[in-house]
Amino acid sequence: MSANQTQEENHTPTGNAKPLIRLEKVRKHFPIHKGFFNRKVGEVQAVTDIDLNIYAGETLGVVGESGCGKSTLGRSILQLLRPTSGHVFLDDVDLTTLNNSQLRPLRRDMQIVFQNPYSSLDPRMTIGDTVAEPLKVHNLHRGAALTQRVAELLDMVGLPRDAVRRYPHEFSGGQRQRVGIARAIALNPRFIVADEPVSALDVSIQAQILNLMDDLKKEFNLTYMFIAHNLSVVEYISDRVAVMYLGKIVEVAPAASLYKTPLHPYTKALLSSIPIPDPTVDLSQRVLLQGDLPSPSNPPSGCRFHTRCPYVIEKCRQEVPEGIEYLPGHTAYCHLVPEINNLPTSPA
Incomplete structure (x- = not known):
């Protein structure tokens, strides 16, 4: 374990020194095939060399531009996508070494x-069948016990019990997402990946779903990886936040620290883009990124952000920055953090 991971454990939000989920150099690259013989001509580097801890009882928010690898990272943790290389641990079990039959009992602990x-949601299945399906697959309930469990789950997420006989098209988007949440918690999981669960919903409904997820977290001691674009939503629900750019993590910090004192230039630009409902605010102070997001099939050398960074120096083009904890629990992957933020060169 790296010194950076050891420092991170000293500042865990839940006081747990041992992570529930641990990632070591996780990669997920998708091959690109072309031509009559379907030869491999390259690969999309969706996720590259991710080291990350997720602690029991916390909500880790993951943010970044579209295509940065957030969803791929979440699915790689759950082994819905098998990582190209690296290791994903649930407690002390390396999930990447298990076959599908060995993974099956552990999937009760990990849902999405x-x-x-x-x-x-399958439009041909009733809501009752949808919520009951994981219980049947894992042979947990049958008959009257299954019916009772489904009714309890619908109560937990705020849906009427007569929903069991109805179909998804009869419900609104917010109600359908409640069904998805009921299905996810049916097996009493320990860890849930929430992959942008409110991005398709109206603002008022978003608040209801976020409050529901927070209530369920407290009631069942759940651990969330919450993926989102909306930085305000992430700030509201997260204990810690990881910022991703082009397949790599560039900053990890407690939510309060990251939003108050962002250290990485990319994080500064993201937070600067949050709309402020105040016409008196001077918009000229916003950080505007130049250029387009590079292709993940041909990422830049060195720091992947250097093609758009206003502070770039030659070292950024040549060397991949290491993660350094500059503030308590606050790690950034950038060569110029001390100079940009007027911090001492020695880490926290």
């Missing part, structure tokens, strides 16, 4: 809430 409530 999908982004789109309109496509994540």
